[in-house]
Amino acid sequence: MTGKHPVKFDKYFNVVAGELRDSKTKSHGIDPSTKSELWPVPVATDKDVEDAVAAANKAFVTWSETPFEERLKMIKEYQSAYELYLDEFTNVLMKEAGKPRVTASGESEDALNQFEHNLKLKLPEEVLHEPDRIITTRHVPLGVVAAICPWNFPIVLSLGKILPAILAGCCIIIKPSPFTPYTALKLAEIAQQIFPPGVVQALGGDDALGPTLVAHPKIQKVTFTGSTATGKRIFAASAPTMKRVVLELGGNDATIIFPDVNVGEVASQVALGALFHTGQVCVAVKRIYVHEDIYDQFLEAIVQAVAKMSMDGDEVEAPWTLGPIQNRMQYEKLRGLLKEIEAKGLKLALGSGTVEESEGYFIKPVVVDNPPEDSRIVTEEQFGPILPILKWKNVEDVITRANNTKMGLAACVWSADTAAAEKVGRKLQAGSVFINATALTTPKAMLSGHKESGLGGEWGSTGLLSYCNVQVMHEFKLV
The missing domain is CATH 3.40.605.10 (Aldehyde Dehydrogenase; Chain A, domain 1)
Structure with a gap:
């Protein structure tokens, strides 16, 4: 030594x-x-x-x-x-x-x-x-x-x-x-x-x-x-x-929102779970499935929550401060994804398909309103601040949609009925399932992935x- x-x-x-x-x-x-x-x-x-x-x-x-x-x-x-x-x-x-x-x-x-x-x-x-x-x-x-x-x-x-x-x-x-x-x-x-x-x-x-x-x-x-x-x-x-x-x-981590949640509170937490470290987290929220009864209300609430996030370095509200994309390779991948979203005419609830040039690799958050299930923003892990919000009606159908991926790292379920949420969670093909929380990992629990x-x-x-x-x-x- x-x-x-x-x-x-x-x-x-x-x-x-x-x-x-x-x-x-x-x-x-x-x-x-x-x-x-x-x-x-x-x-x-x-x-x-x-x-x-x-x-x-x-x-x-x-x-x-x-x-x-x-x-x-x-x-x-x-x-x-x-x-x-x-x-x-x-x-x-x-x-x-x-x-x-x-x-x-x-x-x-x-x-x-x-x-x-x-x-x-x-x-x-x-x-x-x-x-x-x-x-x-x-x-x-x-x-x-x-x-x-x-x-x-x-x-x-x-x-x-x-x-x-x-x-x-x-x-x-x-x-x-x-x-x-x-x-x-x-x-x-x-x-x-x-x-x-x-x-x-x-x-x-x-x-x-x-x-x-x-x-x-x-x-x-x-x-x-x-x-x-x-x-x-x-x-x-x-x-x-x-x-x-x-x-x-990697993970293409699904979040399922039931209609009995406190919309404003849950939307705020889901936004943080999706955009912590500007979305560059393997277990971050990647796909958000919201019950049709609260879809419009939730979409408005999460847009408001994401719009509060700042890239100007002001840390008065520290959890809401975003940074740049870490490297040019990932930055260009996200720019390409945004161009495809724009070219296919997907509806944006927040942001645009154009990335403004700046001194760093900054990309402002984008919220995509109910894109098709086969669009890249749904089928691929974005690893950045682009969030697809999708509607669901039937529980078994949304479970099938959440599992319809080669990946299986993490998933979240939100409901006031925790027994119902746990029942859904047990059917999700993911190594870590979080009930009424975003992916808050801990060294005390095994971190592993299903499938790819x-x-x-x-x-x-x-x-x-x-x-x-x-x-x-x-x-x-x-x-």
């Missing part, structure tokens, strides 16, 4: 075998609020990759045998070290992710919940006493993990992989998104003050880095959060080496087990 020293947030390095490494080739994140380049980030070389994998495998020999309670103690030290830099993480997150301060500080502080959750976990052990033997079932660490992390919540979703991996006794190599590399690299740098070299490492890189890690024969697991299309490629590329894979992928929204899961009391193999020992007495 290195000696403790202040971590500075003005230079960024790869972290390999306990060392901070630079490289000749650099990349730059872009501040989506201004389109300006941020700090240079070293692009990992082939040697960096091989050194990191070798260091992780070497560290695994002793780290996997470090007592569980000792690992817990070091994670607690890691939490204390992280807390010293909450302001710095918030400031960097504002730049790399384009988050308003209230949203950025919310994420940097929410990361503490990841620590608190993991510090309470245990690895289960089962012992059965049979007439001829004792059968002990244990969970043993997998080995070296590659964590491919997304750009929308780079702190929380990176720690959501780092902490259970090292708690289980694995060693981890973090590969942050090239759009948001900065906070994840600093998480790894801070970890060097606590953990032995090779336990926590990080490599920034280009599009070739992810496939290199996935294909590497001395990496035993890949955990990925991101798009379904990329998840499928990772799944296929992991097959030759039989890697364990956990995939948390994922494979396996993370968090909760059992997420830790995805970093383990099961070993069963049969003990007989010598005669």
Whole structure:
């Protein structure tokens, strides 16, 4: 372990075998609020990759045998070290992710919940006493993990992989998104003050880095959060080496509104659930099905709620402050979707199909009034501030419509009759169902997807087990 020293947030390095490494080739994140380049980030070389994998495998020999309670103690030290830099993480997150301060500080502080959750976990052990033997079932660490992390919540979703991996006794190599590399690299740098070299490492890189890690024969697991299309490629590329894979992928998350709700209150909450972080959330509200008896009233109420949202940085009403789209690729995708909405003559209750040019990747919210069920805004995950509102009349029909997607990440049901809402929720094909709330996830509950929204899961009391193999020992007495 290195000696403790202040971590500075003005230079960024790869972290390999306990060392901070630079490289000749650099990349730059872009501040989506201004389109300006941020700090240079070293692009990992082939040697960096091989050194990191070798260091992780070497560290695994002793780290996997470090007592569980000792690992817990070091994670607690890691939490204390992280807390010293909450302001710095918030400031960097504002730049790399384009988050308003209230949203950025919310994420940097929410990361503490990841620590608190993991510090309470245990690895289960089962012992059965049979007439001829004792059968002990244990969970043993997998080995070296590659964590491919997304750009929308780079702190929380990176720690959501780092902490259970090292708690289980694995060693981890973090590969942050090239759009948001900065906070994840600093998480790894801070970890060097606590953990032995090779336990926590990080490599920034280009599009070739992810496939290199996935294909590497001395990496035993890949955990990925991101798009379904990329998840499928990772799944296929992991097959030759039989890697364990956990995939948390996209969602086209339906919300069903019953006619007995308080329209104004629910419309306000649904608007926040749809547009938090400008809609760039995998479990955000994506399709809103409203009963025909209250449709017009609800549409008016949600338009009023969305119209209150501000992109001017005024945080007097902090939850209503929106930021830019995080990167040009997603920005152009949304612009194309808006052009198609306009070309097909879909009715807009708020906004327009035209995106005004600005200094950043800003798109004002758009509400689409009852589009056809086969339109792209209904069938595809928008991952941005474009909301389709649709009518329903029959309960079984709306359940069928909500399930008519290849995805199945999250869903919400709103009704004053919670028993009726729960009955509907049980029929929805989604990994997480929220009754009378938007998707308020927590590290205490498993996050997983049905269908093409994922494979396996993370968090909760059992997420830790995805970093383990099961070993069963049969003990007989010598005669």
